[in-house]
Amino acid sequence: MHDSHVKTEARVRTALEMRLRPRPWASREPCEVSVFTSGGQVTVQDGLAGAYVPIDPGAPWGPPWSTTWFRISGKVPAEWAGSRVEALIDLGFDGRGPGFQAEGMAFDSDGVPIKGIAPLNNWLPVGSEARSGGAWTCFVEAVSMPGIMGGTDDRFRVTGLGDLATAGTKPLYRLGGADLVLVDEIALSLAFDVEVLLGVMEELGDSDPRRHEILRALERCLDLYDLDEDPAAAGEVLRGVMSAPATRTAHKISAVGHAHIDSAWLWPIRETVRKCGRTFANVAALGEQYPELVFACSQAQQWWWAKQNYPAVFERMKAQVAKGQVVHVGGMWVESDTNVTGGESLVRQLVLGKRFFLDELGVETEEVWLPDCFGYSAAFPQLILLSGSHWFLTQKLSWNDTNKFPHHTFWWEGIDGSRVFTHFPPVDTYNARLTPAELAHAARNYAEAGFGSRSLAPFGYGDGGGGPTREMMERARRLADLDGSPKVTVEAPSKFFEAAHAEYADAPVWSGELYLELHRGTLTNQVEIKRGNRRCENLMREAELWSTAALVAGRSAYPYEELDEIWRDILLVQFHDILPGTSIAMVNDEAIASCAASASKLERIIEKATAALCGRGSVPISFNAAPHARDGVAALSAGPTVTSPGVARVLDERILENDRIRVELDSNGQIVSLMDRLANRELIPPGARGNVLQIHPDIPNKWPAWDIDPFYRNTKTDLSSPQSITVISGGPAEAAIQVEYLFGESRAVQTLRLTAVGDALEVDTEVDWHEHERLLKASFPIDVHADQSLSEIQFGHVRRPTHTNTSWDNARFEFVAHRFVQVGEAGYGVAIVNDGIYGHEVGAIERAGGGRATLARLSILRSANFPDPRGENGRHEFRYAIVPGATIADAVRSGYHFNLPVRTAMAERVAEPLVALANQAVVVEAVKAADDRSGDVVVRCYESLGGKATTTLKTSFPLCRAAVTDLLERQLAELQIGPDNQLTLHLRPFQVLTLRLSPEK
């Protein structure tokens, strides 16, 4: 037989595109459109009552970021009475998907939201009154969001559109127009049948008989359709191939409706609020047509916005929750970053998120839903379990640039050994459209085939919101049980997780961090947001600690509401495009301002609480919020400082020393010798230089704010030949030398300091930075033979090899550390602590004279030009310190101390620590008043060294009850109280323990 299949397949594609798809919308009646430019956002009432003037299709509208209202009026022809009538509104869409161009929300004449208007989802239902031959009117609040990401060829082109100051006022869009349409439902159904069959067919092999069966059925269908364009008769021909069931071994797909809505990214937060309103209204409208819809809605913050700003939409969501059409997932306040976000912040993401769903809906989320963030902390499994959730969903690792992640369904094991059942959808997107091609890819890609049989596919337009559409629902219906395709069931994530766990409870284990081999620059980009976040985290610790102490002492009320409000602001900044620094200028400015506002509110709370606790008087009192004693002040207490004797001095203008450390600089201002005088060890390897500032070109192939590509290391410039080296303090309390460098358009001033009793060399760096596409690093060759580096993460640390033996090690060339990295060999270690630097690299280097040494480098500043073309121009300050002879315990302690300087105030009295722990390995991360406002004290501590630990915990207040709780402060086990208000605690390595301590009333 002669082969005609190529020609026939082409015929089907052409017919679908040119004739079948347009056909259902052929009967049209143009509407009249008038326009009211409100510029900024106005209330719906003001929008409806605006001064409208007529506008014709093709007319320009919408300067960047402005709001424009359209009034759209039409009359349904009498002969359409009783039929399905819809309105189609084209704001000037460019044919690509929603989220990154103009969008609108349609309201009825009473101001009730109807549905969002977006590209590829621009229909509105026309009510029965109008359908019976009446007039129809709606209003659309449209936002002219600029497309920051252009087409595929210019996706990362530098643009000023993300900043109101540079976006200009030229209208961005031309109105497409608005029509009422009589929907030909039979023709619509035929178009979907043909589309799905064509898609399934294209995924089958040429030798698969099913492929040819489908093709010949489609051919017969078109033969009939070409004859008299009768969709009913043509559709009848497809009935046989459409009803053939999937094979027994077909992969099973749990399709979950979803809208990934970045809480800010290429749009500011205020636009996200409206994106939520539009998306959730879409979901409500879709649910009316498709009762089987299940929409997974994450991020409590976005529900909160809907509740505050779109109460009618929020009520509809709640009604859909009752019907099972909307399911709350995620259990986090926002889908936060988990690399840079601190330990207690991650806890509060879970606590505030879960509490919102419990309070508003009376239900508990079971899974953490984080499809899109740039790597996942190894502290997370334990926190997920401790929050009361037991499943985890992620997606992003499919973006790895080097290694293919080996599992799709697996147990993810954290640093403490906690394991959480995890799924990583093989469909490789969290914005699926449920096309046969995507589903076939999921089935082919699924790594556990033969052990498991199912995967999850989140479907719906996303990143900029939008959500599922009826096209996707129609595909899901047709693909439920169709020969040649995986079987699709629209269902809740919990159904998937239950079934996946039941069939594959002994899934493989992935231990440790889920490192994303991409977007490594997000550990450094927009450093001011990261520093602002760190500062807020530190201040929040102090504010909660001293407020609790004042509460227990009966000297002050606890600022519950104020702290909750500040937490919500902090948690929002931790969103996975804000804290990583991958947003437009407007978002970056807003985040920095938000951190500053939170910090000043927290400073006021701390001031008030410390004054209430210790009074204001004539005794100098130091408040030590750190979890370890220092200078004679116990951890978590306030008392007089006891200084030990010691002297720091400067010798020869380039040598600093105290009893512990001696540092020598060369004429370049670089460290040629760093002696640990106690251990009698030189830290700088022979011939090497320490604390060298290095500049690299930083021009990644794609994703400028996100990526550092490995070839950046091919070129580097060491800052040398300083403008000046100046002794700024000669001792005895402090010895300090300042080195000033000029380079490019920029200036860096470093102050190297030893205090009289300090055990670290402190380095303060001030940079006036005016470089573009450059990366600034601080380099420390260290004369230790370290096989691994230890990096602090939330509630513990991770170990990473210093070699690059495997492709996995090699791809991890830039990684996260929180307050410290520590490297060591048997018997000796060194730590580098910081107060707001996250990007690190540590590797082995050849040592002159034999053996090997270790190179640690801190990533300090970048200057990416997209999406914020300003880069990071301006003044920045950083602090880090080198701690010679540091064990892990020393590194932990130094990290806290460096971030929590003592506060001194003239006071009346000292304050005992509310809780005192005997074993230094067990570290207190937070002390707060219980969320239920019972007056109970909540203490969160963890084992910090990576070994089993037993400790006593003694309270300074009479204790009547003590319990271990989950993160939401719900009791897990009661604790025996020993004499003298003492508890005995046993912790496994890196265990996080939340205690609820009830004072005697």
Ligand SMILES: [Zn+2]
């Ligand atoms: Zn995202």
